[in-house]
Amino acid sequence: MSDPWTPSARQVERDAYRRARARRSAVVSLVSTVVVGGALVVGTTGSPGWPRVQASFFDVGVGLDSLPKVAEGMWLNLRVWVAASLLMLVLGLLLAVLRTLQGPVFWPVRALATAYVDLFRGAPVIIVLFIVGFGIPGLRLQGVPTGAGVLGTVALTLTYSAYVAEVLRAGIESVHPSQRAAARSLGLSQGQTMRHVVLPQAVRRVVPPLLNDVVSLQKDAGLISVLGALDALRWAQIETSRTGSFTPYVVAALLFIVISIPLTRVTDAVARRYGYTAAGGRL
Amino acid sequence: MSPLLRVDGLRKTFGRGAARTVVLDDLDLDVDAHEVVVLIGASGSGKSTLLRCIDLLEDVDDGAVLLDGEDITDPRVDADAVRARMGIVFQSFNLFPHLTVLDNVTLAPRKAHGVAPDVARDRALGMLDRVGLRDRAAAHPDELSGGQQQRVAIARALVNDPVLMLFDEVTSALDPELVGEVLGMLRELKTEGMTMVVATHEMGFARQVADRVCFLDGGRVLEQGPPGQVLGDPVEDRTRRFLRRIIDAGRL
Numbered sequence: 001m002s003d004p005w006t007p008s009a010r011q012v013e014r015d016a017y018r019r020a021r022a023r024r025s026a027v028v029s030l031v032s033t034v035v036v037g038g039a040l041v042v043g044t045t046g047s048p049g050w051p052r053v054q055a056s057f058f059d060v061g062v063g064l065d066s067l068p069k070v071a072e073g074m075w076l077n078l079r080v081w082v083a084a085s086l087l088m089l090v091l092g093l094l095l096a097v098l099r100t101l102q103g104p105v106f107w108p109v110r111a112l113a114t115a116y117v118d119l120f121r122g123a124p125v126i127i128v129l130f131i132v133g134f135g136i137p138g139l140r141l142q143g144v145p146t147g148a149g150v151l152g153t154v155a156l157t158l159t160y161s162a163y164v165a166e167v168l169r170a171g172i173e174s175v176h177p178s179q180r181a182a183a184r185s186l187g188l189s190q191g192q193t194m195r196h197v198v199l200p201q202a203v204r205r206v207v208p209p210l211l212n213d214v215v216s217l218q219k220d221a222g223l224i225s226v227l228g229a230l231d232a233l234r235w236a237q238i239e240t241s242r243t244g245s246f247t248p249y250v251v252a253a254l255l256f257i258v259i260s261i262p263l264t265r266v267t268d269a270v271a272r273r274y275g276y277t278a279a280g281g282r283l
Numbered sequence: 284m285s286p287l288l289r290v291d292g293l294r295k296t297f298g299r300g301a302a303r304t305v306v307l308d309d310l311d312l313d314v315d316a317h318e319v320v321v322l323i324g325a326s327g328s329g330k331s332t333l334l335r336c337i338d339l340l341e342d343v344d345d346g347a348v349l350l351d352g353e354d355i356t357d358p359r360v361d362a363d364a365v366r367a368r369m370g371i372v373f374q375s376f377n378l379f380p381h382l383t384v385l386d387n388v389t390l391a392p393r394k395a396h397g398v399a400p401d402v403a404r405d406r407a408l409g410m411l412d413r414v415g416l417r418d419r420a421a422a423h424p425d426e427l428s429g430g431q432q433q434r435v436a437i438a439r440a441l442v443n444d445p446v447l448m449l450f451d452e453v454t455s456a457l458d459p460e461l462v463g464e465v466l467g468m469l470r471e472l473k474t475e476g477m478t479m480v481v482a483t484h485e486m487g488f489a490r491q492v493a494d495r496v497c498f499l500d501g502g503r504v505l506e507q508g509p510p511g512q513v514l515g516d517p518v519e520d521r522t523r524r525f526l527r528r529i530i531d532a533g534r535l
Contacts, residue, residue: 008345011344
């Protein structure tokens, strides 16, 4: 489409003013970032105890030396994280649906699901890890896995599926009853209504908090080291006692952060994508 | 004397590149104090966009809106202060569902305009009395009918003592029997001398209340004049065709 419009002098002046404002705020933010960052660096490195702290936590030589072992342990954390993420989403979804079932027939199911959520959301994750990690092998049952990685995954799934169930339940309950009414009026069963109408809207609304739980789980995957699994934290501990420097722990922390950054960006992007459009209503 | 509201060469586009649509194209409109201007036109002719641009809810792409001779589209102007002098009522009410009717009306006076809570309360109750809903002050918007909700929305806009009121198809979401109570309020406002710009599809209302009717087409005011002339004997062919469609739909 041809558009013969050319900006008027007023609009040109307005745009120039807005650009000038944008430039000014860019300069202000740049200067303030440099000043604050510089003050932090100078204040830390200029402190009297800095050389000793640097040797204990930021020894580059020790860090590079310990990196292969810590990274090898990280591979276990990653697998635990991915497996537990998938399992917690499945189990959490199941719990959320069970908790929102309506009618007196389902009272026992609802009660069980509620009890599960209360139990595992309330219990500290480290205690769940101890009970699952040491209790299950202690039963000496045939065919039950005893590996620290597997049991750690089970324990994390138990705890996190309770969180995820609550997030999903909030999403399910936020879908307006009129949507259910519309679906049921078309002849969809309760299950079909949930599957094709309620859940797609519910999940869309709670994607940001769900991803928040996924990121949180990624960090807590490091806790499986208490079961003796040879993960990143365990290797950092071994390397620390070998070298006498805490730098391997810092290396492990950096690896955890590096993995979580892309995920956090995805969370932000998804939140932006859905945050406004899903709110409903029109101006 | 300069008009209370002057819209000067207003341009507004949505989208970018090939998907760009020009909604308002070099639109001019003057509204004098105490005048009631009714905007008519097909869906998508830019009535709502024009009102939203006047209330600074949209950034304009060119041109200017002048309120009392001051260019309010200038980026140096405090838009919040300008909006405080205008009231707008939306098609879908846009009441805050988590607040009671009273709190809906007192929110802006208390939080944005620094009115003492008891003064704001008294004023809000007075305003609710005017719209006939004083007894529903403690109710939540969900508990009211559409017409009642829209009257609350009008009270909410009026409580800030605006010099100009904008109405964006305020009866389109209402049942026919509720339209009258809202339009009655607008009539009453006119007798009090309020300056109003009203976008509507209610041609009967336009005929009775408007001082001037403006027909929007192609992003401009194609034809304007007294309601009897624009609605009864339009000059432009497109206005005639638009009115023909309205009559065929039984809405005149």
